[in-house]
Amino acid sequence: MNVYKLSVQTQGYFLIEKDDYEQRTARRPPWYKMSDDGEPRYFAICPACNNPTQIIGLYKLPANIYHPYAKHYGKPVPGVGIYDREAFEWCPYSNKKPASNESRPKRLPGVLTQQILSILVKHFDKVVWLLSQSTGIRIDEKLAKNMLVQYRREEGWLYSRATLMNIPWVFAYMTDNQGVLFKKFGDSTFANELVARAQGVLEFTDKGYLIKPQTCKEYLDLGAYYTLHRSGVVDDVLTESMDMVFTLKKGYAEPQEIYRQTISFDFEHFNNLVNFGEWKTSPWNEQLLQLAREILGDLIA
Numbered sequence: 174m175n176v177y178k179l180s181v182q183t184q185g186y187f188l189i190e191k192d193d194y195e196q197r198t199a200r201r202p203p204w205y206k207m208s209d210d211g212e213p214r215y216f217a218i219c220p221a222c223n224n225p226t227q228i229i230g231l232y233k234l235p236a237n238i239y240h241p242y243a244k245h246y247g248k249p250v251p252g253v254g255i256y257d258r259e260a261f262e263w264c265p266y267s268n269k270k271p272a273s274n275e276s277r278p279k280r281l282p283g284v285l286t287q288q289i290l291s292i293l294v295k296h297f298d299k300v301v302w303l304l305s306q307s308t309g310i311r312i313d314e315k316l317a318k319n320m321l322v323q324y325r326r327e328e329g330w331l332y333s334r335a336t337l338m339n340i341p342w343v344f345a346y347m348t349d350n351q352g353v354l355f356k357k358f359g360d361s362t363f364a365n366e367l368v369a370r371a372q373g374v375l376e377f378t379d380k381g382y383l384i385k386p387q388t389c390k391e392y393l394d395l396g397a398y399y400t401l402h403r404s405g406v407v408d409d410v411l412t413e414s415m416d417m418v419f420t421l422k423k424g425y426a427e428p429q430e431i432y433r434q435t436i437s438f439d440f441e442h443f444n445n446l447v448n449f450g451e452w453k454t455s456p457w458n459e460q461l462l463q464l465a466r467e468i469l470g471d472l473i474a
């Protein structure tokens with residue numbers, strides 16, 4: 174992997190770069206350590222699964238390697254971190270992912286699942302903001318509440334592929350199908366595309382809302398859900414994405430898929446919002462944080 178962090182308590186991570194790593198660690202233990210056979214080793218923590226990693230090629234690149242990278246160490250490292258085998262196996266940076274026929278496999282509660290939950294609650298206003306940007310759907314109070322309730326029902330923090338890096342997107346992924354009729358849409362091109370595909374039963378208003386036109390007398394529901402979460406690592410760089418699917422239910426007919434789009438996870442944006450960004454709070458942000466605490470707060474040990 175091309176990223177690392179130095180505290181198991183935090184979510185923030187950095188790109189692997191020699192000078193930066195030296196400065197952050199001051200070239201001291203527990204990060205700099207001699208192995209039993211006298212070889213220097215450089216340790217860090219995987220920002221996705223919180224397991225210890227070893228940085229390879231920091232001072233001397235192995236043959237055919239052009240930049241330093243980190244790999245899971247596979248054991249606890251005193252002073253650095255514990256080894257959580259299950260988190261390691263499911264880590265998107267690991268190539269040991271267990272085979273699973275389930276589409277949303279779950280693991281047992283543990284340190285990592287608790288941490289995912291507490292970051293989600295503590296930064297829920299940023300999660301909502303980022304998801305609104307990512308999906309184009311402005312999440313209002315009612316939708317935020319419904320999503321939190323559904324996430325709780327599905328125990329989304331136990332999803333095996335949830336990491337410290339993908340918290341906003343996995344939150345949406347674990348909220349099933351949510352009604353989005355009468356919601357505001359930030360991107361008019363996108364909203365108009367949905368209108369075109371709905372063949373006359375949706376209208377996009379001047380104020381930016383997708384609504385059911387008065388001419389439509391049938392029962393109507395527009396839903397959005399997320400599916401096909403996938404991940405891959407190329408040249409030590411992780412990418413993850415999922416599909417966002419819109420369904421339209423008219424009258425007594427079964428819901429029909431009318432639109433599908435791939436959403437790429439912007440890890441860096443979330444990382445920056447949580448750790449480095451200037452973030453102005455507002456009554457709306459406070460309201461979202463309060464909502465997250467009310468619905469999920471009792472689950473945090």
Ligand SMILES: [Zn+2]
Pocket residue numbers: 219220221222223224245260261264265266267
């Ligand atoms: Zn990992």
